[in-house]
Amino acid sequence: MPFRAACLCLLALLLAACAGDETPLSEAEHQLVTASHMDETPARRLFGRVRAAAPATAAVYGGYSRGCLQGAAQLAETGPTWQAMRLSRNRNWGHPELLDYVRDLSAFAATLPGWEGLYVGDMAQPAGGPMLTGHVSHQSGLDADIWMLPARDLTLTRQARESLSSISTRRAGGAFVGDNWTEQHWHLLRAAASDPRVARIFVFPGAKVWMCDRETGDRSYLRTIRPLHGHHYHFHVRLNCPAGARDCVAQDPPPPGDGCEEARQWQRNIISPPPPRPGPPRPAPARGETMLNDLPLQCTRVLLRSQ
Ligand SMILES: [Zn+2]
Secondary structure, X not given: OHHHHHHHHXXXXXXXXXOOOOOOOOHHHHHHHHXXXXXXXXXXXXXXXXXXXXXXXXXXXXXXXXXXEEOOEEOOOEEOOEEEOOHHHOOXXXXXXXXXXXXXXXXXXXXXXXXXXXXXXXOEOOOOOOOOOOOOOOOOOOEEEEEOOOEOOOOOOHHHHHHOOOOOOEEHHHOEEOOOOOHHHHHHXXXXXXXXXXXXXXXXXXXXXXXXXXXXXXXXXXXXXXXXOOOOOEEEEEEXXXXXXXXXXXXXOOOOXXXXXXXXXXXXXXXXXXXOXXXXXXXXXXXXXXXXXXOOHHHHHXXXXXX
């Protein structure tokens, strides 16, 4: 009976919607995926065209470099102590906890001499996921790039926020801090890394060594600051999985200790690079295109709801 069949079908859809996100895709969802060729389209294209997050409870699915985000919140383009930069990229989205963190850190930044707050770089796309350009991570709504350029003017126009550049704070390829580095950068990074919501902060090796050499108080935050190449125009904040986010895949915590010796090794390797390994250079592993199938199943659902 057609009416009964329609009812059953509707019921099945409702059940699928209510049953939580671990259920396999329903027939209807599956048909939508194939009809719109989502299964054949690189995931970065699918996520790159989502313009806004669908209203939903915030949920992180997967990890920083292979995941997505449901119910993302959008950081206000301008707040009392921050401005989001490069608005055309539409990457000022994140898990609500990331937004709270960025707002809190910006309020601290505004207390530093010469700083009115923060210029906030890339966070995540409205549904998270892989990006068309730039980052490997920033997929799960828990990563944010904070500019090294002190925010002195919080009235920048959209256009100015496209053209203004940050400043590099390194010299000698990142082995040491450069002229643009200030004590305020140290205090900002210390505050950023001391927050229990933070899993890791990535910054160029010379900055970490500089802090290691000067910190005479509590050194525990240094463990959270991880040396990495690049990261001299901005530093990268990565939050822990929020409490109760059971589908969020965390990273192993950093090794115990302040990590200063490791940072000094990075520094030495920049100053005098170790000799290349004997034999032919190892080819870089081929990085295949990430497809929807490579992401948690829930990410397909997040995309379907975002269309
Ligand atoms: Zn980053």
